Amino acid sequence: MSPPNTDSEEGSVSGGNVAATLEFREATKRYPGQDEPAVDHLSLEVPAGEICVFVGPSGCGKTTAMRMVNRMIDITEGDILLDGTSVRERRPAELRRQIGYAIQQIGLFPHLTIADNIATVPKLLGWPKDRIDSRVDELLELVSLDPHETRSRYPAQLSGGQRQRVGVARALAVDPPLMLMDEPFGAIDPINRERLQNEFLRLQQEIRKTVVFVTHDIDEAIKMGDKIAVLQKGGTLAQFASPAELLAYPKGKFVEDFVGADRALKRLALQRVRDVDLWKAPLAREGEPVQGLRAKISDADIDIPLLVDDAGRPQGWLSKRAMSGERVTKDLRSPAHPVVELDDILRDALSDLLESEAQYGPVVDEHGRVQGVLSLEVLAHALQIPPDQVPSGADAAPAH
Amino acid sequence: MLLAQIQFEQRKGDTCESENGFCPSWIGDNFERYVDPFWQHVFLTVTAVVLGFVIAFALALLAHRKRWLIPPISVTSQVLYGIPSVALFLLLLPATGRGNTTALIALVSYTLVFVFVNVSTGLDGVPEDSIDAARGMGLTENQLLWRVEVPLALPEIFAGLRIATTTTVGLAALAFFAGAGGLGEPIYRDIGFKSNVAVAGGLCVLLAAVLDLAILHAQRMLTPWRRATP
Amino acid sequence: MAEGHPLSATLQLASFVGEFADALDFLFHERESVSGQTEIGGSELFHLTGNHLALSAASVGLAALIAVPLGLVLGHYGKGEFAAINASNVGRAIPTLVLLAVFVAYLGIGFVPIMLSLALLALPPILTNTYVGTRQVERDSVDAARGMGMTDAQLISRVELPLALPIIFAGVRVAGINVVATATIAPLGSVDSLGTPIIAANVYGRDGRLGAAIAVTVLTLALSAGLAALQRAVTPRGLKLAPTRSRRHRLLTPLRRRAEATP
Ligand SMILES: Nc1ncnc2c1ncn2[C@@H]1O[C@H](COP(=O)(O)OP(=O)(O)OP(=O)(O)O)[C@@H](O)[C@H]1O
Ligand SMILES: [Mg+2]
Numbered sequence: 001m002s003p004p005n006t007d008s009e010e011g012s013v014s015g016g017n018v019a020a021t022l023e024f025r026e027a028t029k030r031y032p033g034q035d036e037p038a039v040d041h042l043s044l045e046v047p048a049g050e051i052c053v054f055v056g057p058s059g060c061g062k063t064t065a066m067r068m069v070n071r072m073i074d075i076t077e078g079d080i081l082l083d084g085t086s087v088r089e090r091r092p093a094e095l096r097r098q099i100g101y102a103i104q105q106i107g108l109f110p111h112l113t114i115a116d117n118i119a120t121v122p123k124l125l126g127w128p129k130d131r132i133d134s135r136v137d138e139l140l141e142l143v144s145l146d147p148h149e150t151r152s153r154y155p156a157q158l159s160g161g162q163r164q165r166v167g168v169a170r171a172l173a174v175d176p177p178l179m180l181m182d183e184p185f186g187a188i189d190p191i192n193r194e195r196l197q198n199e200f201l202r203l204q205q206e207i208r209k210t211v212v213f214v215t216h217d218i219d220e221a222i223k224m225g226d227k228i229a230v231l232q233k234g235g236t237l238a239q240f241a242s243p244a245e246l247l248a249y250p251k252g253k254f255v256e257d258f259v260g261a262d263r264a265l266k267r268l269a270l271q272r273v274r275d276v277d278l279w280k281a282p283l284a285r286e287g288e289p290v291q292g293l294r295a296k297i298s299d300a301d302i303d304i305p306l307l308v309d310d311a312g313r314p315q316g317w318l319s320k321r322a323m324s325g326e327r328v329t330k331d332l333r334s335p336a337h338p339v340v341e342l343d344d345i346l347r348d349a350l351s352d353l354l355e356s357e358a359q360y361g362p363v364v365d366e367h368g369r370v371q372g373v374l375s376l377e378v379l380a381h382a383l384q385i386p387p388d389q390v391p392s393g394a395d396a397a398p399a400h
Numbered sequence: 401m402l403l404a405q406i407q408f409e410q411r412k413g414d415t416c417e418s419e420n421g422f423c424p425s426w427i428g429d430n431f432e433r434y435v436d437p438f439w440q441h442v443f444l445t446v447t448a449v450v451l452g453f454v455i456a457f458a459l460a461l462l463a464h465r466k467r468w469l470i471p472p473i474s475v476t477s478q479v480l481y482g483i484p485s486v487a488l489f490l491l492l493l494p495a496t497g498r499g500n501t502t503a504l505i506a507l508v509s510y511t512l513v514f515v516f517v518n519v520s521t522g523l524d525g526v527p528e529d530s531i532d533a534a535r536g537m538g539l540t541e542n543q544l545l546w547r548v549e550v551p552l553a554l555p556e557i558f559a560g561l562r563i564a565t566t567t568t569v570g571l572a573a574l575a576f577f578a579g580a581g582g583l584g585e586p587i588y589r590d591i592g593f594k595s596n597v598a599v600a601g602g603l604c605v606l607l608a609a610v611l612d613l614a615i616l617h618a619q620r621m622l623t624p625w626r627r628a629t630p
Numbered sequence: 631m632a633e634g635h636p637l638s639a640t641l642q643l644a645s646f647v648g649e650f651a652d653a654l655d656f657l658f659h660e661r662e663s664v665s666g667q668t669e670i671g672g673s674e675l676f677h678l679t680g681n682h683l684a685l686s687a688a689s690v691g692l693a694a695l696i697a698v699p700l701g702l703v704l705g706h707y708g709k710g711e712f713a714a715i716n717a718s719n720v721g722r723a724i725p726t727l728v729l730l731a732v733f734v735a736y737l738g739i740g741f742v743p744i745m746l747s748l749a750l751l752a753l754p755p756i757l758t759n760t761y762v763g764t765r766q767v768e769r770d771s772v773d774a775a776r777g778m779g780m781t782d783a784q785l786i787s788r789v790e791l792p793l794a795l796p797i798i799f800a801g802v803r804v805a806g807i808n809v810v811a812t813a814t815i816a817p818l819g820s821v822d823s824l825g826t827p828i829i830a831a832n833v834y835g836r837d838g839r840l841g842a843a844i845a846v847t848v849l850t851l852a853l854s855a856g857l858a859a860l861q862r863a864v865t866p867r868g869l870k871l872a873p874t875r876s877r878r879h880r881l882l883t884p885l886r887r888r889a890e891a892t893p
Contacts, residue, residue, distance in 0.1 A: 072777055096779030107774025111792045111866030121778050154868035170778075180777075420735075482854040483847050484811030486828060490843035494649040563722065570725030574815075577828075587731045591818050597735040601728035608723040 019048040019210045020177035022069065026078035029064050029235070038064040039235035041078065046227065049208040053225035055215055061235030062214045066180050069212060070099045082178065097121055100171035100179035104186040106163050108155040115151040118170045125174060139169040144199060161192040168200065182214045197223060218259055222247070222266055230255050244270055244390035264383055268346040270390050276346070276382045278363055278372030281306045286330050290323045302373055306336065306362055312369035314339060314362040336362050340374050350379050423595045431599070433586065438603050440581040444572040445607070448504055449565050452511025460519035470520065477513040485510065485571045489578040498579030506578065507571055511564040518560025522553030558619040562612055569608040649840060656841035670834055675845060682823040682849070685741070685816060686809045689748035693805060697753050698798060701760025706786050714761035721754030726812040730819065739820040751812060752805035759801025763794030796865040803857035810850050824849065
């Protein structure tokens with residue numbers, strides 16, 4: 001084993017990753033022969049290890065802004081700083097080798113195998129062969145592809161989703177401190193897109209890169225971003241905020257329209273059941289004294305007792321008759337439905353409640369034990385939580 | 401070892417010709433020498449292209465319907481294309497004798513190759529959407545062919561016609577091997593004489609250019625929806 | 631002889647077969663020249679074939695040496711499209727005999743002028759195909775390559791050249807067929823080739839002439855097949871897998887590409 005730090009310039013997946021800070025300073029792009037700038041005095045900062053999403057309608061300059069970072073497009077005015085140094089002072093080819101680059105069209109090289117595609121930049125940097133080989137395997141595993149099966153295939157032999165994964169793996173090849181991703185999941189069907197998004201968020205928790213992520217889909221922006229930059233026509237920055245803040249306080253009519261009328265619902269998508277104050281339910285066990293249960297009821301937020309089994313799993317809501325004797329009997333008024341999990345997104349939990357025509361439902365932990373009750377009132381209250389206490393989608397990566 | 405015995409015409413005296421310069425006065429005096437070969441050249445080219453085009457177009461339409469015809473025609477074309485024209489002229493001589501027939505058989509064959517290939521690719525390249533839309537509007541297969549597929553394939557068809565024409569002008573310059581005259585004959589007779597090569601060669605190139613431009617012009621008139629690429 | 635008479639038809643067929651038999655005999659057996667001074671035919675053809683191929687290879691090689699790098703650079707920068715695309719059209723409009731005659735008349739006879747004229751003949755299809763081949767590389771692959779930090783030279787050598795190779799070789803094939811065909815008239819410039827018996831008919835006679843025509847045909851067809859195989863061999867495996875064209879299209883593509891130049 002080499003000393004911990006030798007690896008960290010180019011790094012390994014688990015090793016000491018470096019992430020860069022990125023700063024746009026009045027960055028402006030004017031294409032020759034056009035009056036309006038494509039990007040107009042854009043200023044924003046992306047802290048190391050965060051995902052910054054550029055979102056906005058088609059033609060608002062997202063791609064242009066992103067491509068100025070690795071000098072695929074020359075900056076007309078202003079500057080972009082990578083770890084405090086201007087990108088204008090760097091040689092383009094050398095700068096680009098340190099920045100991961102993944103685009104919607106992927107741009108895999110059709111004449112090279114998957115392994116050779118991923119190895120492009122390592123080869124440019126002259127890595128030794130065995131290091132490249134092990135890195136390729138590591139990356140393929142990282143993006144959930146079987147190295148053994150995939151290595152020697154050609155791009156034409158992969159599905160669209162698999163190709164997109166290879167594109168991401170290729171961009172990560174030399175463990176770059178900054179990743180640029182232009183609608184990387186744009187051409188994928190919704191189910192696979194969701195899967196790739198989740199995989200990328202899970203990956204990001206491991207690798208903690210600084211990422212600039214371009215999309216025109218506000219839902220994707222809310223899901224992926226630590227910070228969201230909403231751009232509008234003419235390349236001006238309409239708002240730069242965390243997803244929750246954007247949804248709670250959209251700045252101006254343009255952003256309000258762009259985030260949509262259902263922004264309250266979108267906000268619920270950012271929070272999980274475990275993040276809100278649940279109601280306390282009176283838990284009853286079959287055969288326990290009714291007297292004790294009555295004390296629990298007066299102590300709880302809800303006056304209908306929830307019957308649980310010995311392991312604490314919900315069995316159903318008790319009727320009045322269950323408490324008519326000395327001891328609690330198993331006399332249910334309704335089943336314990338729906339059962340919500342702590343890891344569920346609030347929006348999904350709300351959907352479950354509405355579907356079951358229920359006002360509330362028991363919340364269970366990963367062992368199925370009741371942890372509280374989620375009600376419509378709790379959900380309404382969750383929307384009052386100040387945005388700065390709401391985690392971003394990127395932080396709340398799903399557990400699976 | 402034997403070198404080919406080429407006879408260079410000897411010109412006597414102290415003139416421009418004898419020094420093998422480029423001699424405008426000689427050209428002026430001898431221009432009528434080139435008139436007959438020129439018209440022979442025009443005759444060979446135009447006849448071969450017209451005949452070849454008609455046959456190839458018909459064949460391509462047929463193959464468009466009966467797709468199994470494409471591989472045999474393709475292979476035949478490839479083989480034909482691989483035979484040098486000089487050799488083809490000579491190979492035909494024992495069967496058809498010296499003269500226009502032999503020359504035209506060879507020239508028509510080469511035209512066939514270019515036109516057939518381009519008409520076929522043109523027809524195959526018509527976007528499925530257009531065909532689908534036309535069928536959906538109730539066009540019969542024949543109407544579809546003449547009103548949609550052929551018009552949309554016109555650029556490719558014309559490209560094939562242009563390639564065939566300029567190529568045939570060049571091949572006809574070798575038709576004297578089949579005893580059919582043409583501008584190649586005077587070039588061959590006195591290949592070392594600059595004035596001769598300049599006039600006969602110039603006429604060849606001029607003929608190719610004029611025919612090419614004429615076809616390009618026709619194409620522009622026939623495909624007003626698309627600016628023809630030169 | 632009366633036309634259509636069965637006997638005349640039979641006689642004609644007999645003489646036809648006889649001529650080819652004599653021509654084949656010329657190819658396989660040495661004999662005296664018409665004037666009776668030299669040995670011709672048979673093994674002499676090895677020398678002529680060798681010369682023919684050497685002349686052709688030198689011409690195509692020289693043309694490729696100029697046209698491939700030029701086409702790659704023009705294609706890479708997207709410059710000179712009009713010239714590169716129309717090179718083939720202009721080249722086709724100049725008859726091969728005229729091209730050769732101009733070099734003989736103005737530069738003189740011998741290996742070098744003939745080789746240069748054939749190289750000039752080979753140049754346009756290679757240039758056009760290299761340019762087109764470079765331009766047709768997916769813009770997304772080029773963008774990705776740049777984005778990963780390839781320099782222009784690396785982009786050309788690692789991405790554009792390998793992806794353009796099949797089309798470049800299609801151009802080389804066209805050029806090769808044209809040059810080998812045209813080398814038949816190289817003896818007009820006093821350079822020996824398989825065309826020598828055709829041009830110097832006074833030495834070789836009818837049999838020599840027809841025999842040489844057969845030999846040249848076999849040579850070009852073999853070369854055409856060989857170059858087609860080479861073209862398949864240089865096509866990257868990953869490209870062959872790409873299901874971009876329908877089968878029936880693929881059947882026609884090689885010819886269509888070859889249609890870019892003269893036979
Ligand atoms: N190479 C170019 N030359 C001239 N104008 C350009 C060029 N590239 C982009 N533009 C213009 O700049 C503006 C911004 O383009 P850009 O590609 O950055 O938009 P975008 O936000 O990425 O849009 P989309 O969501 O459609 O990808 C557009 O008006 C576009 O027409
Ligand atoms: Mg874009």
